[in-house]
Amino acid sequence: MSKIHVTATINGEVAEFLAEPSQSLLDALRDNLRLTGSKEGCGTGDCGACSVMVDGRLMCSCLMLAPEAQGKSIVTVEGIANGEKLHPVQQKFLEHAALQCGFCTPGLIVAAKALLDRTLEPTDTEIRYWLAGNLCRCTGYDKIVRAVQDAAAELRAAR
Amino acid sequence: MNVVANKTDLKVVGTRPIRPDGVDKVTGRATFGADFFLPGMLVGRIKRSPHAHAKIIKIDATKALAHPGVKAVVTSADFPNIPSEEAFVGEGPTNFRDLSRNCLARDKVLYEGHAVAGIAALTAEAAEAALDLIEVTYEVLPHVIDVEDAMADNAPILHDDIFTQGVDPKPTKASNVAKRVQFAKGDIAAGFAQADVIIEGRYTTQPVHQAYIEPHACVVSVAADGQSTVWCSSQGQFMVRAFTSKVLGVDMSSIRVTPAEIGGGFGGKTLVYLEPVAYALSRQCGKPVKMVMSREEVFRASGPTSGGTVEVKIGAKNDGTIVAADVVLKFQAGAFAGSPVAPGAMCCLAMYDLEHARVVGYDVVSNRPKVAAYRAPGAPISTFGVECAVDELARKLNMDPIELRLKNAAKNGTKAVYGPTLTNIGLIETLEAAKNSAHYKIPLGKNQGRGIATGFWFNIGGESSATIHINEDGTAVVATGSPDIGGSRASMAMMAAETLGIPYDKVRAIVADTSSVGFTFVTGGSRVTFATGMATVQATENVIGQLRQRAAMIWDIPVDAVEWKDGEAVPAGSNAGKFPPLTLADIALKAARTGGPIVAESAVNAQGAGPGFATHICDVEVDPETGYTQILRYTSIQDVGRAIHPSYVEGQIQGGAVQGIGWALNEEYVYDKNGKLDNASFLDYRVPVASDLPMIDAILVEVPNPRHPYGVKGVGEVPIVPPMAAVSNAVRGAIGIRMPDLPINPPKVRAAIDAK
Structure with a gap:
């Protein structure tokens, strides 16, 4: 089967690539565009390491076909910082040591930012349920929840 | 023995700076195993056994090789048939022959998912399509999954050359019991004769996977002259080099292994699965080959740790003094011999000062993936049984579980059942901290229970190398x-900065490849901050010696008249005050005129790793209708020696506790009647998620280790030792029923409540 030409906006830039009809968006991001920040931990939508925003909606990029990205706006972990300035979620993950190996971190950063785009007053329980689709095997989630709370506080103060 | 630096004198150690590799990891820049690409790189895949146990009659790759895009197919015929040889390269003993046969099966497949062939093609689609074209003819054999079935007389035998070691006389009949180990002290019959009460129990655990989120991944490129480069995610680039060299029969100097960032390991990446296969494929077709496991392959064919049976008998006097303990362990090794039953046997009674005790362990093969190290290998399984039994003893004697443990706790000078006399141990300090914690005083409500458990892990030292360069x-x-699996670059930079007397951000720590730094044993055994830290501090002390010499040359005074203080060379003794101090930058600027580059190394075989002890408190609430167990509160108290970066020490403790909670409540390998794994996905093999858990409080107790310049003890493994018993003991309190079989999942709890 021939490849499909896809045009999408990725991290604010127009990107074009040729995708296999059966290729996942995650594979296209990683293999075709070399945006390897999004990780494959399972390929079945269970771990959240490949989380991206698609037209403002949090998605597992392993569960979306690459040709479906046609005309969509996609934000990956590489598009979260503003140039050299880290997003508060990224900065607070560093300050709270909310990562150990760092493999699940890109997905958690994307997912946590998506939560804070909706609300700056999340409870601990809301954070825990929002992030329940992002597996982390290293931290036990404690420092992650604290980092997200601290990022929310900083964004509230800047509001 | 070193003099441990006084805590109040420390400027960097004990602070919480941002890790050097942090920004890369929150922005997606960090390069993990699967993130590496080379020009002309092929995609590799593994053909795996559909059978739990079968003879390989024939492998025919003709059709696969003819498939468009396919460039190479390899089988065990592409590896030398190496003899049985035990070695300590990873964490614990590894047999190179078995390792080779685990990478690619020879003669027999021993579990569903066992690798039988490797394939490399231009695209993933071509490689996957051609996998089906590799024709393997099997003769299916009867299989055995469970450990006690495998020990039975009529069990299918996996290996006709396994005769149980450690029994006298030497058996003449092949067996699935690879080894019997025993550790004993005193006279247990005499001990039990003194007992007023005796507790007996049988406890079981299921195999659980390390479940690192990053699947195994590598790129291997073999050049025409036999020189090769490996980029991969592992817990030890030198381990990958040694294993690849051994399995392929090529010189170590021809292989250069560059470590990628590692997305979790927990012991499961202290051995190789893909690298030798990728090497053979690359050698066959002359192109770089990338191999990445799927999550399903990770579950079916890597890890897990053993499931086990733990039989415990404990005798005590009415005042709580434990007079004897007798423990029998039966551990699954998986397809090849080598479960962690020996460390499990050594650790499980180390928390107690016992006169009479015995632990017997059996290492048993069955048709499951070969177990791999998992965080304190063996200790969580055996300790689960012992700490449940001690909890039952406390209940029988109507004693507080912490008081009972304090009464019997191992202390400085206690001779452990497994041999050594323990020194500089902080178990009692953790128990006292638990007793005095706010958590222990919180009243419990209806359907709630509180569990206490302790745990021990040796921690190790071993071989490490470090180089320090003073830049211009x-x-x-x-x-x-x-x-660096969890912040060790930060702790290395902190110890070097502290020793040099310069700010943390002036030191950059990196992880070097096998051709750029001296041999270093794996990141495992809770050894890195201790042993590699010791190498780093010694290299830094060596470089300070050079800096003093350079200053002495500049001032033209004897070197022993130069002191190193707060990052500067200062003239001392009769020369004091004669010259203004020279900063590191001043000396570096003049390096060319004082002898050239300023570089120092240290290579150590670190001895004196401090023992790790922890006490955990777990509160649960059990829903009697559904049988669901909710963790309400969790506190882990651990003697860490000294925390270099307290946040990452807490992180180890919190992460280990949560892995233990998963082991206690959810996680298990489920097999069908054909010996096939039924739950090889994160959906069906459920690790704890954020919404399952409360905050995990980590209390750091610091009893410094005098064998390390900053007092470090290993911290990474002992956190997973107490949780399963802590959870079971808490559930026992909540529902009044002992749940001796893990996992303590809702159907089991509901059935136990119904049966009451």
């Missing part, structure tokens, strides 16, 4: 051979 501007680079 007076900053420093520290290169070590230890993959």
Whole structure:
């Protein structure tokens, strides 16, 4: 089967690539565009390491076909910082040591930012349920929840 | 023995700076195993056995090789048939023959998912399509999954050359019991004769996977002259080099392994699965080959740790003094011999000062993936049984579980059942901290229970190398051979900065490849901050010696008249005050005129790793209708020696506790009647998620280790030892029923409540 030409906006830039009809968006991001920040931990939508925003909606990029990205706006972990300035979620993950190996971190950063785009007053329980689709095997989630709370506080103060 | 630095004198150690590799990891820049690409790189895949146990009659790759895009197919015929040889390269003993046969099966497949062939093609689609074209003819054999079935007389035998070691006389009949181990002290019959009460129990655990989120991944490129380069995610680039060299029969100097960032390991990446296969494929077709496991392959064919049976008998006097303990362990090894039953046997009674005790362990093969190290290998399984039994003893004697443990706790000078006399141990300090914690005083409600459990892990030292370079501007680079699995670059930079007397951000720590730094043992055994830290501090002390010499040359005074203080060379003794101090930058600027580059190394075989002890408190609420167990509160108290970066020490403790909670409540390998794994996905093999858990409080107790310049003890493994018993003991309190079989999942709890 021939490849499909896809045009999408990725991290604010127009990107074009040729995708296999059966290729996942995650594979296209990683293999075709070399945006390897999004990780494959399972390929079945269970771990959240490949989380991206698609037209403002949090998605597992392993569960979306690459040709479906046609005309969509996609934000990956590489598009979260503003140039050299880290997003508060990224900065607070560093300050709270909310990562150990760092493999699940890109997905958690994307997912946590998506939560804070909706609300700056999340409870601990809301954070825990929002992030329940992002597996982390290293931290036990404690420092992650604290980092997200601290990022929310900083964004509230800047509001 | 070193003099441990006084805590109040420390400027960097004990603070919480941002890790050097942090920004890369929150922005997606960090390069993990699967993130590496080379021009002309092929995609590799593994053909795996559909059978739990079968003879391989024939492998025919003709059709696969003819498939468009396919460039190479390899089988075990592409590896030398190496003899049985035990070695300590990873964490614990590894047999190279078995390792080779686990990478690619020879003669027999021993579990569903066992690798039988490797294939490399231009695209993933071509490789996957051609996998089906590799024709393997099997003769299916009867299989055995469970450990006690495998020990039975009529069990299918996996290996006709396994005769149980450690029994006298030597058996003449092949068996699935690879080894019997025993550790004993005193006279247990005499001990039990003194007992007023005796507790007996049988406890079981299921195999659980390390479940690192990053699947195994590598790129291997073999050149026409036999020189090769490996980029991969592992817990030890030198381990990958040694294993690849051994399995392929090629010189170590021909292989250069560059460590990628590692996305979790927990012991499961202290051995190789893909690298030798990728090597053989690359050698066959002359192109770089990338191999990445799927999550399903990770579950079916890597890890897990053993499931086990733990039989415990404990005798005590009415005042709580434990007079005897007798423990029998039966551990699954998986397809090849080598479960962690020996460390399990050594650790499970180490928390107690016992006169009469015995632990017997059996290492048993069955048709499951070969177990791999998992965080304190063996200890969580055996300790689960012992700490449940001690909890039952406390209940029988109507004693507080912490008081009972304090009464019997191992202390400085206690001779452990497994041999050594323990020194500089902080178990009692953790128990006292638990007793005095706010958590222990919180009243419990209806359907709630509180569990206490302790745990021990040896911690190890071993071989590490470090190099420190003073740059031309007076900053420093520290290169070590230890993959950074949870913040060790930060702790290396902190110890070097502390020793040099310069700010943390002036030191950059990196992880070097096998051709750029001296041999370093794996990141495992809770050894990196201790042993590689010791190498780093010694290299830094060596470089300070050079800096003093350079200053002495500049001032033209004897070197022993130069002191190193707060990052500067200062004239001392009769020369004091004669010259203004020279900063690191001043000396670096003049390096060319005082002898050239300023570089120092240290290579150590670190001895004196401090023992790790922890006490955990777990509160649960059990829903009697559904049988669901909710963790309400959890506190882990651990003697860490001294925390270099307290946040990452807490992180180890919190992460280990949560892995233990998963082991206690959810996680298990489920097999069908054909010996096939039924739950090889994160959906069906459920690790704890954020919404399952409360905050995990980590209380750091610091009893410094005098064998390390900053008092470090290993911290990474002991956190997973107490949780399963802590959870079971809490559930026992909540529902009044002992749940002796893990996992304590809702159907089991509901059935136990119904049966009451």
